[in-house]
Amino acid sequence: MxxxxxxxxxxxxxxxxxxxxxxxVASIFDIHFQTPVVRGLDPVWPTMEAPAQRLVIFVADGxxxxxxxxxxxxxxxxxxxxxxxxxxxxxxxxxxxARPPTESRPGHVAILGGFYEDPSAITKGWxxxxxxxDHILNRSSAAWGIGSPDIVPLFTKGIAHASGAMxxxxxxxxxxxxxxxxxxxxxxxxxxLLRRAGLSAPPADPLDSxxxxxxxxxxxxxxxxxxxxxxxxxxxxxGLDSNGHAYxxxxxxxxxNIAIVDEGVARTERLVQEFFGDNKTAxxxxxxxxxxxxxxxxxxxxDNTETPLLSWGAGSxxxxxxxxxxxxxxxxxxxxxxxxxxxxxxLDHAMRMDVDQADIAPLAASLLGRPIPLNxxxxxxxxxxxxxxxxxxxxxxxxxxxxxAQVARKAEVAATSCISSALHFAPYSPLxxxxxxxxxxxxxxxxxxxxxxxxxxxxxxxxxKLCNGRGKRxxxxxxxxxxxxxxxxxxxGVSAATTSDEGPPPIRCADALT
Numbered sequence: 358m359x360x361x362x363x364x365x366x367x368x369x370x371x372x373x374x375x376x377x378x379x380x381x382v383a384s385i386f387d388i389h390f391q392t393p394v395v396r397g398l399d400p401v402w403p404t405m406e407a408p409a410q411r412l413v414i415f416v417a418d419g420x421x422x423x424x425x426x427x428x429x430x431x432x433x434x435x436x437x438x439x440x441x442x443x444x445x446x447x448x449x450x451x452x453x454x455a456r457p458p459t460e461s462r463p464g465h466v467a468i469l470g471g472f473y474e475d476p477s478a479i480t481k482g483w484x485x486x487x488x489x490x491d492h493i494l495n496r497s498s499a500a501w502g503i504g505s506p507d508i509v510p511l512f513t514k515g516i517a518h519a520s521g522a523m524x525x526x527x528x529x530x531x532x533x534x535x536x537x538x539x540x541x542x543x544x545x546x547x548x549x550l551l552r553r554a555g556l557s558a559p560p561a562d563p564l565d566s567x568x569x570x571x572x573x574x575x576x577x578x579x580x581x582x583x584x585x586x587x588x589x590x591x592x593x594x595x596g597l598d599s600n601g602h603a604y605x606x607x608x609x610x611x612x613x614n615i616a617i618v619d620e621g622v623a624r625t626e627r628l629v630q631e632f633f634g635d636n637k638t639a640x641x642x643x644x645x646x647x648x649x650x651x652x653x654x655x656x657x658x659x660d661n662t663e664t665p666l667l668s669w670g671a672g673s674x675x676x677x678x679x680x681x682x683x684x685x686x687x688x689x690x691x692x693x694x695x696x697x698x699x700x701x702x703x704l705d706h707a708m709r710m711d712v713d714q715a716d717i718a719p720l721a722a723s724l725l726g727r728p729i730p731l732n733x734x735x736x737x738x739x740x741x742x743x744x745x746x747x748x749x750x751x752x753x754x755x756x757x758x759x760x761x762a763q764v765a766r767k768a769e770v771a772a773t774s775c776i777s778s779a780l781h782f783a784p785y786s787p788l789x790x791x792x793x794x795x796x797x798x799x800x801x802x803x804x805x806x807x808x809x810x811x812x813x814x815x816x817x818x819x820x821x822k823l824c825n826g827r828g829k830r831x832x833x834x835x836x837x838x839x840x841x842x843x844x845x846x847x848x849x850g851v852s853a854a855t856t857s858d859e860g861p862p863p864i865r866c867a868d869a870l871t
Contacts (some may be wrong), residue, residue: 393732394490395474395766400728401779403755405748407726409639409674411588413629414493414721416468417618418461418505418542419598419654420644422452422663423699424605429617430703437616439623440642440667444707448640448669449741451710453717455646459654459661461598464645465508469493469591471718471733491731493721494519497589499582501550503543504593505529512591522546522569529599535577537614538602540596544621546570547592551632554580584633587725592625594618601648606660611648626670639670639724643717666712668741672724710740723752729759736760 359379417425430439444450455464463474465817470492494500494512497521502509506523513521524542546569556575573579596614604610622642629638644664646654656663669675698709712720715735722729723737737756739749772782 364849369471369727372815392405393734395732395763395770398731398762398766400496400731401755401762402721402728403726403752403760405726405744407724407742408742408748409670409726410586410635410637411583411590411633412493412497412639412641412721412725413590413592413625414468414620414641415592415594415622415625415643416465417594417597417642417644417665418508419595419601419646419648420615420664421606421647421660422644422665424612425615425659426643426699426702426704427610429619430701432616432619433703437619439617439619439626441703443642443669444704447675448667448673449675449710450665450667450704451564451712453643453663453664453712453714454664455664455714457655457657457662459646459656461508461645462511464664465511465593466490466492466644467714468645468717469512469721469730471730471735473715473716473734489515493718493727493730494589494591496587496722496727496730497725498585498587498760500589500591501547502591502593503546503550505539506593506597508593508595509591520570520573522550529595536599536610537596537617538620539599540614540621542592543592543594547590547625548628551583551628554583554632587727589721589725590644594621597644598648601654602652605652606648606650637671639672640668641717641721641724642667664714668716668720668724673741673743699847708740710738712738712741719756723756729756731759732763733759734763761798 421625426441426444429444433441433445434437455467458474466472466474470490472490492512494502495516497518500511500513500516502519502521504523506526507529509521510522511605513519524539528539528542530536549568550573553570553573553575574582597611597618600608600611600614618845622640626640630636643666647659647661647664648654649656649658698704713735715733716734716738717735719729719735719737720741722733723742729735729737735756737753741755742749742752744752766782772784
């Protein structure tokens with residue numbers, strides 16, 4: 358046979374192969390490199406009274422959970438640990454699980470915005486916003502950010518009611534022997550801000566270039582802005598990350614920096630309480646990512662993804678552990694704890710409640726009674742709230758409505774994408790009916806978690822069989838009640854420790870919706 362007769366089929370196969378590979382490459386960008394930020398969403402305001410009038414949130418850059426709790430335990434034995442005492446006696450604590458890439462910007466976006474990083478941010482080196490997004494400072498009535506020039510402008514620039522105080526880039530010198538002073542600088546600037554509100558006249562040198570607050574008003578006007586409801590004060594503490602890179606997380610410099618941060622947080626709480634004097638301040642302490650033993654971060658190892666989380670103050674006061682909560686160290690809202698709580702942490706008696714990092718944004722918004730950031734994917738960790746049952750239900754329902762609105766809008770966007778528009782787009786059938794979905798979310802997400810979180814709740818008396826594996830309970834062949842799936846990989850279902858052995862027979866989900 359003439360070899361030339363094969364030329365046409367071979368060329369067609371080559372062209373077909375190239376087209377298929379182009380489609381596959383295009384599908385990767387169409388699916389995985391699309392921004393998670395969608396437009397056209399309206400904020401969902403919670404209807405309950407805000408438990409806190411203001412929020413102070415500390416983010417210790419590069420702070421590993423194990424190092425933090427170990428040093429806290431050592432300082433506790435010496436009677437010096439402030440934050441460890443918070444975890445034991447006054448607030449709630451757990452481990453916040455970050456996601457790769459474990460870098461500063463993605464971590465802060467998850468904490469303050471409630472979603473995981475936009476892939477296009479890598480084109481900016483994680484240093485700028487390629488797409489503007491909603492976050493806690495944007496949702497506040499007034500906000501102040503203090504810390505690194507690499508982080509603070511991401512959340513204050515372009516927002517009329519937000520002000521930022523940043524030190525110079527030259528201070529971020531890894532060769533310096535006083536990297537912990539970056540954190541001391543941040544605590545000092547907050548003290549300066551509160552002192553400025555008490556002045557009757559501007560400072561003697563209002564044009565002092567070293568004063569980051571020189572453009573702010575003084576006295577009554579600033580005092581009024583600080584005392585309004587919905588205020589956020591954000592402190593970014595870079596010293597630990599810098600010491601971790603320069604000296605490693607097991608170094609004396611890194612461990613001493615943990616003590617400096619602990620003392621700075623204690624000083625800040627004292628100053629805030631003295632200035633406001635109303636017990637209406639909520640506090641959150643966490644970290645954006647951890648640090649490997651080699652002094653690096655970025656991957657998904659536990660050293661990099663496990664960070665501390667503490668919440669105390671208004672709306673998060675410590676309340677005693679009930680009998681149903683004893684014997685396990687995670688709440689039904691949280692992620693599965695990856696291993697038992699180490700005994701050297703000295704926190705065995707205090708119930709541990711792990712969360713996903715994006716869950717912190719709904720917590721912060723609910724403490725302030727403000728809308729959850731529009732593109733947040735976090736689930737409200739109710740264990741960190743100490744609210745009456747009606748207020749808890751309203752906060753959780755606002756979270757459910759915010760998530761549902763985002764799902765509906767993203768379905769619209771997906772239907773018009775470049776590949777979806779060329780092919781037949783079929784919406785996911787369980788989410789096609791928004792009315793039905795809202796009821797299902799209310800039943801699956803709010804009420805079982807609410808009852809489990811309530812000291813007087815009785816989850817076993819809920820006469821509803823929940824769909825999709827969230828706390829599902831079904832009767833086994835021998836007539837006993839069995840615990841079903843735990844709500845997927847994140848384990849948000851009602852655990853066996855929180856569900857009674859007896860209960861009325863469940864009804865079908867379809868019956869619950871009618």
